[in-house]
Amino acid sequence: MKFDINVDKCVGAGVCAIAAPEVFDQNDDDGIIVVLDPNPPLEQAQLVHDAATRCPAAVITNVQL
Template sequence: MKVTIDEVKCVAAGQCVAAAPDVFDQRDEDGIVFLLAQDPPDDEAENVRQAAAVCPAMAIVVEE
């Protein structure tokens, strides 16, 4: 699994961080998401899929 983020689309809602806090975090200055793990471990796969599904801006792309 590979995860990428489109920072331009991100609206800083924080849903991804709530769904997968070991994979996503937000910048302090503007709340834009950044990756803690571009290739997350297998045990985080479902959380990452959930994060992508709940992102209101559809800024998260998951490649299986």
């Protein structure tokens, strides 16, 4: 599966890393999104969908299976 991210909109909340820790992480200081796996396996689909929904800045879009 795949998705798009818009790093410029990231507010560093880190909810993506909490929702889908195998796919997303944060920078140490400002907490900006780091993508660990740009093409995660399908088992991660719901977690990635939820990360997109939970993100308070709509950074993760276009989530596709």
